[in-house]
Amino acid sequence: MKILREILSPLLAVLAAFVVVGIIILILKDNPIQAYGLLLSSSFGSMKDVGWMLSYATPLIFTGLAVAVAFRCGLLNIGAEGQLYVAAFATAWVGLKFGSGLVMVFGKEEHWGYAIPLFPGGLPWYLLVPLCMLTAVVVGGVWGAIPGILKAKFGSHEVINTIMLNFIAVALVSYFTQYYYKIPGDAILQTAPIGEAAHIPKLNEFLPFLPADVPLNVAFLLAVLMCVLVYVFLWKTKWGYELRAVGENPSAAEYGGISPKKQIIIAMTISGALAGMVAIGEVLGVRHNYYDSFSGEWGYLGIAVALLGRNHPLGVFIAALFFGMLLRGEIFVDAFTAKVSKDVGWVLQAIIILFVACFQIFSKKRGVRAKI
């Protein structure tokens, strides 16, 4: 019965959102049936479609898990976007500094020249890739820990702080990119490309039926693994139990000998680390550099993914695939309908969140969330 309710209410929210957006499409004098047909079918026509859908879903699995872990501790992490930005820049930086080859650097004209790698010839891939991955996780985790510590030490609200830290992250990373790590003369705000030793393989190297232009890479497998690990952590370990206990009822947890402050910091650190993992797929797997505004608002979409997935790793996985499907489909809606643009995806997503929130997804006891 409980499981049925868990599945039913997100489904209802999605259905209701489709009805509302359908009415909006009708008002805009277009055909909702055609638009929805494109939206829902564009991900399943061929292996290429499926591959694209999965690659759209990959960053959303990470950010969805990030938001879900924080939620389980009673925290709303709106900062996944900032966390994945700093992580992506740091990952690209390590890839450049410890990578091989001559990389033209950087920034201001008088500093143009060739970067000297910290090690002659750079690190071999089996050291460089793990180092880059570790960087993504650690830097994301540190950026996530800041609002956690601020909340634990000063009681300041994590929602406001994470929003502020998002803006700070974007400004900070844009500063370093612009002044130090841009290729001279490049009109786009992006770092120099990382060497091949820091690349992670695409899945079509193992699965020949996937076309080569699909950016799906091993980060997807990592995302699936993280779903399993987060599940095990939250429900099969003592630490996960303590984290959830604080989310359920912080004063009861404290009475039971669990420190809510410590759990808040732990939850935000894990949350940030998960968001930082987006950098692994995008920097090492897809773009091979840090590119300003590379994120398709994945940090914010993660909130929708977590809510729809009811803060459970399996739910997050399914919800991320659903949103991956929408992201794939909206391109086709944009191209093949007369009036409906790809923004329909945003509208749908927003209304789904609103309905999920209204359908009492949260328990009324929000514990630590009550205080701003």
Next chain:
Amino acid sequence: MSEILTFALLFSAIRLATPLIFAALGGLFSERSGVINIALEGLMLAGAFTAAVVTYQSQNPYLGLLCGCVAGGVLALIYAIACIKFEADQVVAGMAINFLMFGLPALISGAIYDSTGSTPQIDKADLLPNYYNDISFASILAFLLVPICWYVLYKTPFGLRLRATGENPAAADAAGVNVIGLRYTAVVISGILAAAGGAYLSIGQSSLFTRNMTAGRGFIALAALILAKWKPVPVLFACLFFGFMEALTFQIQGVVKLPSGEDIPVQFIQMIPYLLTIIVLAGFIGLSRAPKALGIPYSKEK
């Protein structure tokens, strides 16, 4: 230094502070009644988009402003229903409103003007007027609103009830205050005011609506509100300060140098409002105390 600190900078600061003043005063009403307003960003966008479309179609900026405010009020009502009637998590519902306004204007303008990026350019003569030295009609309105809000909040029965509702809804209820009705009113007022700020962006500062044109100003307004400790007159100064900071980023580019002869990176000036908010929230500059019942839904049974 003197070439930067000019009247031009002051006027520019006032211009940039104007949308923040509207939005922050809007947030003030909602938050003093106990409803968090993360949705300011979306409410501003609703006002900006509607005002741009109506002004373009009717060539009347006042009608545009009015319709923008109505749109903000209606959107705020939807937000209020989610937060008050359904007791949805206010932060989550607020973010949903922001996401909605990220996509909906583009969807609508794509369908009617065949352009998702922006609405058509409005003729310069049809924009909100400027007086004297670039002082906008909207800026005057914003400055007038501050004493009005102060008066309403502290000198009228409505204001007293509003503040009581935000601090202790149960006591206010026992004293005969209609807590639920008051919160609806307060949230709708916040939508109208925030939308006016957004409208100024599209039919005052610029002459069209562009996607996500508020660029975080709703959040800055929220920051100003926190910095001002939820009080109307300090809100004015906080917004002016943030407006000044933004004006400064335009002015110092290429003019002011660090001792080493390098430009001051704009990114560091852009960060100041955000860093300041974090510092204030942590209680380093005086204690910033929110209304006690902020964020907690009210129902009589409890």
